[in-house]
Amino acid sequence: MDSPETPVILTFSPHDPTGCGGQSADIETAVSLGCHAATVITALAARDTREIKELQAVDAALIIEQARALLEDMPVTAIKIGELSSVSHCEAIHSILLDYPQIKVVIDASAQSAGVHRHGILQALQTLLLPQTTLLCARQSDLQQLAPGGDTTDAKAQLLLDFGCKSLLVSRCRQSRQASVNKLYLPHTEHKEFELQGSGNKLEGIMGASATLATAAAAYLAHGCLLTDACHQAQQFAWQSVQHARRVGMGKLVPNRLFWATEKAQKKSYKH
Numbered sequence: 001m002d003s004p005e006t007p008v009i010l011t012f013s014p015h016d017p018t019g020c021g022g023q024s025a026d027i028e029t030a031v032s033l034g035c036h037a038a039t040v041i042t043a044l045a046a047r048d049t050r051e052i053k054e055l056q057a058v059d060a061a062l063i064i065e066q067a068r069a070l071l072e073d074m075p076v077t078a079i080k081i082g083e084l085s086s087v088s089h090c091e092a093i094h095s096i097l098l099d100y101p102q103i104k105v106v107i108d109a110s111a112q113s114a115g116v117h118r119h120g121i122l123q124a125l126q127t128l129l130l131p132q133t134t135l136l137c138a139r140q141s142d143l144q145q146l147a148p149g150g151d152t153t154d155a156k157a158q159l160l161l162d163f164g165c166k167s168l169l170v171s172r173c174r175q176s177r178q179a180s181v182n183k184l185y186l187p188h189t190e191h192k193e194f195e196l197q198g199s200g201n202k203l204e205g206i207m208g209a210s211a212t213l214a215t216a217a218a219a220y221l222a223h224g225c226l227l228t229d230a231c232h233q234a235q236q237f238a239w240q241s242v243q244h245a246r247r248v249g250m251g252k253l254v255p256n257r258l259f260w261a262t263e264k265a266q267k268k269s270y271k272h
Contacts, residue, residue: 013082049251109138131164
């Protein structure tokens with residue numbers, strides 16, 4: 001039976017055995033927003049809900065083989081890039097993106113910030129991936145590592161746009177204890193602000209919140225939303241997921257990316 005086409009997003013992320021971040025977060029977010037997630041594993045992790053114990057990178061050649069097999073088989077309309085472990089990973093994905101310039105690309109900069117101390121990876125991100133990026137999602141705290149040359153948030157954002165990134169969504173720009181602002185930067189125009197009341201400290205103890213936001217943005221872009229609308233909808237989805245966060249281990253809380261299903265189930269009474 002024929003059915004309406006489900007948008008496909010391709011995600012590059014590590015495998016997270018907790019099921020809270022990495023590819024698990026990408027899949028859960030995509031499914032919740034009506035997309036299919038095709039996944040390329042970039043690393044294998046040993047971790048719990050508190051911390052990463054060990055991370056073993058996948059060989060770059062296998063990343064290319066995984067991605068090309070999927071791209072030649074499925075109608076991918078958006079790509080989300082999570083944590084990459086080496087310059088060779090950046091080079092591998094760069095070579096893939098060159099062959100698919102029509103696909104929108106979202107990078108989770110928060111996932112990258114943990115590894116920018118690795119030799120050469122920051123330069124590789126700047127020169128190889130940012131010029132092919134539709135949307136870069138970053139927390140304000142990530143900007144110091146990603147664009148250390150700027151002395152203000154606006155200056156750091158401009159440096160990243162200068163590398164060729166088409167847009168930048170900066171989250172957690174604190175205004176007060178009660179509110180923070182997310183800022184969307186585009187070349188040659190004033191930035192747009194999205195205010196989220198009460199979000200000042202909430203995200204700090206949440207595992208996978210940044211991945212949820214970036215993947216949600218990719219999902220809305222895959223549905224054909226305009227960039228500003230995709231960012232707005234993705235922020236609303238991520239914040240609702242965080243508001244309904246739950247504890248599945250002894251460490252951090254985890255976004256409930258299927259919060260809408262849980263709410264419906266609680267309201268519906270079943271007859272046996």
